[in-house]
Amino acid sequence: MPPAPRPGSAPGQRTRAGAGTALGLGFATLYMSIIVLLPLSAIVWKAHQAGWSGFWADVTTPEAWSTMKLTILLSIAVALTNIVMGTLIAWVLVRDSFPGKRVMDVLIDLPFALPTIVAGLVLLTLYGPTSPIHVTLAYTRPGVFVALLFVTLPFCVRTVQPVLIELDRDMEEAAASLGASRITIFRRIVLPNLMPAILAGGALSFARALSEYGSTVLISGNIPFKTQVASVHIFNQIENDNVTGAAAVATVLLGVSLIVLLAIGVIQRWSVRR
Amino acid sequence: MAIDVSHIDKRFGDFVALDDVTVEIADGSLTALLGPSGGGKSTLLRVIAGLEQPDSGTVTINGNDATKLPPQRRNVGFVFQHYAAFKHMSVFRNVAFGLEIRKRPKREIKQRVQELLELVHLEAFADRLPSQLSGGQRQRMALARALAVQPNVLLLDEPFGALDAQVRKELRVWLRRLHDEVHVTTVFVTHDQEEAMDVADEIVVMAGGRIEQIGSPDELYERPANDFVMSFLGPVTRLNGRLVRPHDLELLASAAPGAVEASVVRVVRLGFEVRVELLVNGSDVWVQVTRDSSERLELHSGSTVYVRASETAIRPAVPSIATPAASG
Amino acid sequence: MVGAAVTTKTKWALRLVALLYLALLLIVPVGLIFWRTFQHGFSPFWHSITTHEALHALRVTLEVAITATVLNTVFGITASLLIVRHAFPGKRLLNALIDLPLAVSPVVAGLALILIYGRLTPIGGWLGHQGVNVIFALPGMVIATVFVSLPLVVRELVPVLEEIGTEQEQAAWTLGASAPQTFRRITLPAIRWALAYGIVLALARSLGEFGAVAVVSGKVVGQTQTLTLYVEQQYQNFDKTGAYAVSVMLAMIAIVTLIAMTLFRPKER
Secondary structure: OOOOOOOOHHHHOOOHHHHHHHHHHHHHHHHHHHHHHHHHHHHHHHOOOOHHHHHHHHHHHHHHHHHHHHHHHHHHHHHHHHHHHHHHHHHHHHHHOOOHHHHHHHHOOOOOOOOOHHHHHHHHHOOOOOOOOOOOOOOOOOHHHHHHHHHHHHHHHHHHHHHHHHHHHHHHHHHHHHOOOOHHHHHHHHHHHHHHHHHHHHHHHHHHHHOHHHHHHHHHHOOOOOOOOHHHHHHHHHOOOOOHHHHHHHHHHHHHHHHHHHHHHHHHHHHHOO | OOEEEEEEEEEOEEEEEEEEEEEEEEOOOEEEEOOOOOOOOOHHHHHOOOOOOOOEEEEEEEEHHHHHHHHHOEEEEEEEEOOOOOOOOHHHHHHHHHHHHHHHHHHHHHHHHHHHHHHHOOOHOOOOOOHHHHHHHHHHHHHHHHHHHHOOOEEOOOOOOOOOHHHHHHHHHHHHHHHHOOOEEEEEEEEHHHHHHOOEEEEEEOOOEEOOOEEHHHHHHHHOOHHHHHHHHHEEEEEEOOOEEHHHEEOOOOOOOOOOEEEEEEEEEEOOOEEEEEEOOEEEEEEEEHHHHHHHHHOOOOOOEEEEEOOOOOOOOOOOOOOHHHHO | OOHHHHHHHHHHHHHHHHHHHHHHHHHHHHHHHHHHHHHOOOHHHHHHHHHHHHHHHHHHHHHHHHHHHHHHHHHHHHHHHHHHHHOOOOOOOOOHHHHHHHHHHHHHHHHHHHHHHHHOOOOHHHHHOOOOOOOOOOHHHHHHHHHHHHHHHHHHHHHHHHHOOHHHHHHHHHOOOOOHHHHHHHHHHHHHHHHHHHHHHHHHHHOOHHHHHHHHHHOOOOOOOHHHHHHHHHHHOHHHHHHHHHHHHHHHHHHHHHHHHHHHHHHHO
């Protein structure tokens, strides 16, 4: 016998609030269309206005090509750094205790709340031309990398932390009682359980780094072939009235973002099944 | 009739929740909808309340066709298994909710809520939040809330299902007394046959979306319509392929007309009664006897006895050779 | 004993690495900008954030952010109720599309809006004839801000609506409450903390939006310049004091946001 549907499940209500549902659905559809769907379709349409070859020509100009390569490589580096540092910070926040931990826990979210242009400026005070510690990262690739690390800091911490809190300590104690060393316990017991969260955090960091603009605009100095990331490149193309070129690179960014979004969905479903 | 349900069908996708269900519920009665989970009893209750729309069929409440009425306009009281307490409101405001919606004067609301809280013995808890009450208290609050609007009928969906055994027994005695005081037509869903037999005037047995039998607790117990009802309402065993209650079997020391030979597998003493497990023609049968007769027959494992159904044994009206589950 | 010693050492090492990373990336830079801003006292800061231009930028920022947040709140409530409480064709699609803005670069969002609502496009041209300018004007900035903060309210409401279930609402129906009454008296109070959390997130994101607004606003000083655009302009005009002062003001807003987030955080209710 199939399980009885949960009382109050959606099928029972479809007939009930017909008019209200239709009104709400109409509003939501219109809203999404005006704000998200129509504009994003316009980008894809614009990029292909001159046909496939036009699109290809636009994304393979030396400047566009180098900016995309740089952006993707930087994003991968950012995701990997976050996977290590984010997991480490989450571990310290959950398993360690020291004065000031609570404040640190709250501060982790600051990059989410801080406007990106301010984030860039904040980093320039320490790593800019007037650096009090004489480390000048302004207008260099490491500078852009640090800016991206700043804005993506919370992702891995905040995906790994709740899983680590929920993780059953009994498993680790059982493994220890079976003679496993601490490294073995971490590698064989803890890490596999954290993996979906770590990967999801890494994917989120990657997507964010790929699309970041505000924090990099001041620190990168906008030097083509050296520090110019994709969003900055698109912005310049718009200002130079090369909208088609901007749309072409934007389409590539959109495509990669969609793939990452799908990957995150797959990771989430995988972790739910486990 | 207070409630008249006629030829109701309801599907959820491929799952048939109600299959041509017809039932009448008498004015002022206390009726149990009894059956295994997934049998359609909760869905039927929700159809009566208007929380589910039937695919076909009609629901009449106090002589008015309510089939197309939304739940707001049926004037039914509904009590949920998990209380559905309005968590952000005090006990008083929970009970007052329906009256406030009906825009009754403040003084009347206050007086009525006070009366109801006394009725459910929660007058001391009026200012508490539901989270500060025990499960049994929350359920009594939910009952007072449903009664506040003076409903035509009171519907309770597994009202004691989430409570522990002791509270459950107390509350069902209390519900019976409350009904005798208030006299509102009441229908409650349960999967516990003891609860249904204890509280209800009338029991509707449901399984697989169909009604198996309707009757008083005595009628159902003594004249079960089929194997399913018989096995759902009390202990059964099977002798020569027919269902019989274990206490309706006689054990004899020597062969007699109608009796078959059996060997004793195990004798289990459960206080006053004794459970005797037998092997009859290669199949398991169990018999419930008193301690006296067990001692008189000198039963022990390995001994041989003769077993037959007593003359007054209860049999289902429609015997079947199928297993009970398949009859639903 | 040996094992315990190693554990303590590892623990200290991990703690040190984590704190060092956070200090160099987050705490020291943020502290430094506060110090730089206030090293000569409070009055230069006050002077910088009360110039005519800065105050105008503040007003534009508030107008855009509040309008966008109101819109996203109405949409967020509608969409989350649709997703959780109703069945309709295309539900999974709506659910997936709502997350899309989080993965789109703000610059790309701005470009997308220019391509639809710009003066030379059919829709933008028609709107211009009606006297409504979208791009290089407030409506475009509002739409851009709505775009980047669109998922935030919905994503907070959906899990809470799922968790509270439908029983309380159904109980209210059987007690005679209409759908609007049920929403106002039962559903809204039950989701109020999650809603507050979502609104705080959306407002913070809206106040701080830079890229998308930079593209669609045209950065017209004294007209479409928001606080974040003002910060960029002052920095590039070598007015570091002005840029730092407004940055610090925005950072203070961010810190207030953080405190509000801590108060409203789902797990601590």
